[in-house]
Amino acid sequence: MSAEAAGALLQARGLSVRYGGVVANDDITLDVGAGEIVGLIGPNGAGKTTFVDAVTGFTKSTGEVTMGGVRIDGYSPHRRRGTGMARTWQAGELFADLTVAENLAVAVQKPGLKALFADIFTGSKPPVKTIDEALTMVGLTDAADRHPSELALGQQKLVGVARALVGGTKMVLLDEPAAGLDTHESRDFGNELRRIAATGIGVLLIDHDMSLVLDVCHRLYVLDFGKVIAAGAPQEIRDDPRVVSAYLGSAEVEAEVDIDADGGPAASPLLQKGTAQ
Numbered sequence: 001m002s003a004e005a006a007g008a009l010l011q012a013r014g015l016s017v018r019y020g021g022v023v024a025n026d027d028i029t030l031d032v033g034a035g036e037i038v039g040l041i042g043p044n045g046a047g048k049t050t051f052v053d054a055v056t057g058f059t060k061s062t063g064e065v066t067m068g069g070v071r072i073d074g075y076s077p078h079r080r081r082g083t084g085m086a087r088t089w090q091a092g093e094l095f096a097d098l099t100v101a102e103n104l105a106v107a108v109q110k111p112g113l114k115a116l117f118a119d120i121f122t123g124s125k126p127p128v129k130t131i132d133e134a135l136t137m138v139g140l141t142d143a144a145d146r147h148p149s150e151l152a153l154g155q156q157k158l159v160g161v162a163r164a165l166v167g168g169t170k171m172v173l174l175d176e177p178a179a180g181l182d183t184h185e186s187r188d189f190g191n192e193l194r195r196i197a198a199t200g201i202g203v204l205l206i207d208h209d210m211s212l213v214l215d216v217c218h219r220l221y222v223l224d225f226g227k228v229i230a231a232g233a234p235q236e237i238r239d240d241p242r243v244v245s246a247y248l249g250s251a252e253v254e255a256e257v258d259i260d261a262d263g264g265p266a267a268s269p270l271l272q273k274g275t276a277q
């Protein structure tokens with residue numbers, strides 16, 4: 001079911017971003033429904049991170065953004081966060097000296113000196129229940145008191161996702177959350193994303209790991225040079241010659257798209273080139 005039919009949680013309409021002479025996002029229209037995992041893919045420099053920056057208010061854009069039907073494109077990043085949208089960053093390192101729970105607590109601390117002093121003098125604590133819930137959601141309840149270095153890379157990535165989930169998040173925008181994971185870790189990571197979405201949270205997933213993206217997403221949008229060149233179900237996208245061409249460069253598209261007898265995506269050129277950066 002399309003998010004539009006279900007009443008989209010996040011909607012972008014005609015979103016455009018210019019950096020000097022570069023049109024990094026060109027009239028992008030995209031929606032994500034509650035409980036839906038939507039992939040945003042495209043070659044390097046296609047404009048994926050720019051889109052997340054624009055939706056979350058970290059870069060200037062034109063066009064409309066709505067959350068739950070409320071227009072938010074005039075809002076500051078902080079105010080957009082208050083509508084229940086949260087993002088991860090491409091370089092989403094955790095604080096090595098802090099425990100997992102403390103890494104999550106940082107995300108719910110009020111910013112600014114005033115708040116810091118208020119916390120010191122009133123002894124107010126971050127909403128631990130919310131942190132527990134976020135860790136439960138990613139299957140890491142036992143890791144709360146451990147340090148990131150004690151966790152496998154896949155678990156560290158999930159801590160990054162959990163950090164975006166604390167504080168009443170309804171919609172997460174994940175920028176290459178699975179970078180560096182091996183096949184096994186990536187599959188586990190995908191299962192956790194499914195669990196998160198099953199709670200009703202909308203997920204926008206950017207990743208170069210095509211196995212993960214094609215496997216876990218309900219729908220995909222493909223960007224090339226800032227424009228949406230294709231949108232649809234994973235099986236449509238992986239066979240779309242425009243998409244294969246955008247990823248591989250037309251000269252390289254020699255292999256026929258040859259889907260397994262069971263419909264598996266193993267033979268798609270997209271997967272063969274899948275994790276290329």
Ligand SMILES: Nc1ncnc2c1ncn2[C@@H]1O[C@H](COP(=O)(O)OP(=O)(O)OP(=O)(O)O)[C@@H](O)[C@H]1O
Nearest residue numbers: 019022023024042043044045046047048049050051
């Ligand atoms: N702050 C900026 N100033 C100027 N140009 C920028 C800026 N950020 C991105 N760009 C340009 O905008 C275009 C889109 O970049 P963006 O990082 O959004 O692509 P991407 O699809 O996320 O790439 P990748 O897969 O490599 O992360 C590129 O041409 C990039 O050089």
